[in-house]
Amino acid sequence: MDSSEVNQKAPASSTKAATGDANEVKLRSDNQIEWQFIADYVMFGLQVNWHCISALLQAARNAPDGSLLRKSLCVGGLQVMYSSWEDYALLLHGMRAKKDANKALHCTFGADKDAKEGSAFVPRIYKRHQSLRDTLDELGFNKIDLELLREKGIAMSETELDSSLKEFAESIKILGEYQSHYNDIKNRLKHGKGIIGDYTEDAAKVDYITSLDWNDNKGSWELTLHHHLATIQQVEIAAIHVAKLLIRSLDLLLFYSIQNYPEQLKDLPKTIQAEGLRCARDARALGLESPGLTSLLD
Numbered sequence: 001m002d003s004s005e006v007n008q009k010a011p012a013s014s015t016k017a018a019t020g021d022a023n024e025v026k027l028r029s030d031n032q033i034e035w036q037f038i039a040d041y042v043m044f045g046l047q048v049n050w051h052c053i054s055a056l057l058q059a060a061r062n063a064p065d066g067s068l069l070r071k072s073l074c075v076g077g078l079q080v081m082y083s084s085w086e087d088y089a090l091l092l093h094g095m096r097a098k099k100d101a102n103k104a105l106h107c108t109f110g111a112d113k114d115a116k117e118g119s120a121f122v123p124r125i126y127k128r129h130q131s132l133r134d135t136l137d138e139l140g141f142n143k144i145d146l147e148l149l150r151e152k153g154i155a156m157s158e159t160e161l162d163s164s165l166k167e168f169a170e171s172i173k174i175l176g177e178y179q180s181h182y183n184d185i186k187n188r189l190k191h192g193k194g195i196i197g198d199y200t201e202d203a204a205k206v207d208y209i210t211s212l213d214w215n216d217n218k219g220s221w222e223l224t225l226h227h228h229l230a231t232i233q234q235v236e237i238a239a240i241h242v243a244k245l246l247i248r249s250l251d252l253l254l255f256y257s258i259q260n261y262p263e264q265l266k267d268l269p270k271t272i273q274a275e276g277l278r279c280a281r282d283a284r285a286l287g288l289e290s291p292g293l294t295s296l297l298d
Contacts, residue, residue, distance in 0.1 A: 034104035035261050038253060042272060049084040050246050050279060053077050053239045057286060060232055066206055071197055075189065075209060077235035082186040084242045085179055089120040091249055095256060096123055099140030122176050129169035132162040141259045152258055153269055185211055185228055207231045240290045243283045247276045247293070
């Protein structure tokens, strides 16, 4: 079969009823695919950034102090953190698309042809927490309440759930500020690595990378240098960010699954809990300590 056959349009005699049936088939197929996608994403796609930054951190620690190899590995770790921010933002946008347009997650994660290209920022609407019910509804979790959570083996009090949602809203606000502040260096690392980093002969800058900007100051062009730390300590902080976003994403996906696939959950809640604890254990094994991460083990 050649490409002309593959790309043939449907016959002109196709009816509206047939189109409607086709849309229903697609919706059913998307629901089946989405559930399989979520189960796979929890174990694979969602884990990629954490595995990468864990490996980069260990490699950077083993690299010679002050070497370009160590700095390169540290820069790689920072880039993974920036990628993790965008992946988390895309998850939230995907959940929003499910709520507003009934789009499946696998149709929005980098596959949405209607989406704008460029940086993915966390949705501003989630920065506000008015009430437990309003926040759940805004996330598209209108079926979820304490009784349903208990039915699915998740024991939470109203106070605990409300506190968690308040923390979620505050984290969105902070992450949005981080994304805005670091957007320029994120883009430079993501698109071409337009940075300077060989400061082996300059002890004062050995831990820094630099980006350059020309600025028009009332008709006079000025060269501005922006310096960014790229050290083991920075990558350790980045790893904590990535781990926390992994755990937050697991929680969101669990609620998303309870909302949309309550009859198909099976062992997913236990799997998600186990993956969160595994991430916390891995973080502690790396010598990382942070409330809301390694404290999960206490």
